[in-house]
Amino acid sequence: MFGGRTPVLVLSQNTKRESGRKVQLENINAGKQIADVIRTCLGPQAMLKMLMDPMGGIVMTNDGNAILREITVQHPAAKSMIEIARTQDEEVGDGTTSVIVLAGEILTITEQFLQQQMHPTVIIRQYRQALDDIVTLIEGPLSVPVDKNDRNAVAGVVKSCIGTKILSKWDDLAVNIALDAVNTVTIVDNGRTEVDIKRYAKVEKIPGGAIEDSQVLRGVMVNKDVTHPKMKRYIQNPRIVLLDCPLEYKKGESQTNVELSGESDFTRMLEIEEEHVRKICEDIIALKPDVVFTEKGVSDLAQHYLLKAGISAIRRVRKTDNNRIARACGATIVNRTEELQESDVGTGCGLFEIKKIGDEYFCFLTECKNPKACTILLRGASKDILNEVERNLQDALQVTRNIIISPRLVPGGGAIEMAVAQKLQAKATHGPYAAMAQALEIIPRTLAQNCGANTIRTLTALRARHAAHTDANRPCMWGIDGETGEIVDMEKKGIWEPLAVKLQIYKTAVETAILLLRIDDIVSGSKKAGDKDKEPPKPSEIAEGKE
Incomplete structure (x- = not known):
């Protein structure tokens, strides 16, 4: 499956124009195949996938979005399935595998209704009703509030x-x-x-060191060194100036040709350059900063002036890094040195330091008083x-x-899915609405499968626990322990998931299934193999009466 240079998931698709039920069944099949690829990546006992990119590099991960990003697919419905993992990742950052598995299962249960000649619009209407009920349930009685200021609760x-x-x-x-x-x-x-x-x-x-050495810096780190070897590399409580302009003479756009009539003209040209650089440096030195960061270049002459004034300069800093430094030390990024004011100087940083890690030099701005940016x-x-x-x-x-x-949570380990399924089945016992409850059970079922438990026995016992739950104002906390496959109380185990992630999973999965169901025709915009080219007749053919 993943052999060769690029992992390619080939999903059969006819080149002819297709329509109606056949297209819907093909779309369902494509969705199922995508879900099957990453079903083993759900839960604590998840397996990893090794992917090879076209350049020969490898990626080892069990992150649904990262896997699907590397896979090449040809079927349009499969492409839209891959898109939902990306959406999930961008919106809430977690649940990328769950959303694909759930969407694949919703499509799978839809197949039986299409084969019973049920119209897609009827199925879609019931799915929408089920989604509305799911959202109402988990935003209401099936979720519990959490104190976002309680570090231990959030940590759990x-x-x-x-x-x-x-x-x-x-x-x-x-x-x-x-x-x-x-x-x-x-x-x-x-x-x-x-x-x-x-x-x-x-x-x-x-790279290097141990994972235990990882940390959050109270400040910012950039992969840069000072421009001149004699500049200071360790300054306590530095005054920092951030610039978005070059500290060098910028020749005019149109001054490509310069005509010099005498030797003195050339000297005068050099003097103008020197005066310009000196003026820029004087503007900076007047504020008595210790460190200057600029997103552009710093000329040799500017380095000389700054070094004489005891100022360390760092050039060609990325725009994003400059913004982080501004937030960390309280400085303002200035576009012209003439506009520099005392209020633009950042004084919130406690330590400026250049360190060598491995073969490279890194600039650390740490011990900031109230940083609003950080480096991990x-x-x-x-x-x-x-x-x-x-x-x-x-x-x-x-x-x-x-x-x-x-700040609202739902129990993890498939407990919330079983609780929602129980409520939906209480409202309807057959049809697409009831089938949605059946589809939700794929999450606990997959968790049980991935850790080698007896799936049928485990799910039957879990259903019984949820059926016996009577407190309507509190979700049933029984779910599957992803490590052992046993049924455990999620509240005691301390396994919770944010409401925002679950809401996004259900909305995205159901909406995608509905979208693929509404497609009854795939029309290719490219020329079909074997067709005669429909080119306009040549003038010579018209003249001969061939048209």
Whole structure:
């Protein structure tokens, strides 16, 4: 399946124009095949997939989105299935495998209704009704509130999220990193909570050392060294200036040709350049900074002036890194040196330091007073391990963010799926609505399968536990322990999932199934093999009367 240069999942698709039931059944088949590929990647006993990219590099992961991103498929319905894993990852960052498995199962149960000649519109209507009821149930009595300021409660949820990943061996470390990073970048403004992990919590991977050496810096780290070897590399409580302009003479766009009539003209040209650079440096030196970061270049002459003034300069810093430094030390990025003011200088950083790790130099701005940006420094044995640890950590960060924005939880281990299925079956005993309840059971069933338990016996016992539950205002907490396959109380086990993740899984899976059901025709825009080319007649043919 994954042999060769690129993993290609070939899904048969006729080149002829297809329509009606046949297309719907083909779309269902494509969805099922995608779900089957990553079904073994669900739960703590998940297997890994090894993927080879076209360049010969390898990826080892059990992250649904990462696997599907590398697979090449030809069937349009399969492409839309892959798209939902990406959507899930972007929206809530977790549940990418669950959403594909659930969508595949909803499509599978739809097949029987199509074969009974039931119209897709009737099926879709009942699916929509089931989705509305699911959302009402889990937003209401089947979810429980959590105090987002209680670090232990949030840590428990994050731990259960990464329990299915490679990072689970270092779960305490990962949980602390995720909580510290998210708390650092969280900004509450007029009751509105903003948590921008992508821009302000940067993950830096440095091969070497042990995973236990990973940490969240109270500040920012960039892969840069000072421009001149004599500049200071260790400054306490530095004054920092951030620039978005070059510290060098920029020749005009149209000044490609310069006509010099005498020797003095050339000297004058050099003087103009020197005066310009000196003026820029004087503007900077006037504020008495200790460190200058610029996104552009720094000329040799500017380095000379800054070195004389005892200022360390770092050039060609990325725009994203500059924004993080601004948030960490309280500086403002300035576009022109003439506009520099005292208020633009950042004084919130406690330590500027250049360190050599391995073969490369890194600039650390740490011990910041109130940083609103941070760098997560990951250490590990190899690049492959670091890449997988980063993927796992991103999930942990997203889950923490989801709890801070929407502090409600549902029990994990398939417990919430069984509870919802029980409620749906109580409302309808047959038809697509009842079949949706059956589809939800795929999550606990897959968990049991992946850890080698007896699936039928386990699910029957689990159904009985949920049927015996009578408290309408509280979800039944019995689910499957993904490690052993036994039925356990999720509340005692401490396995919880954020409501936002589950809501997104159900909405995305059902909407995708509905979308694929509504397709009754696939029309190819490319020329069909064997067709005669419909080219306009040539002028000579018209003249001969061949048209």
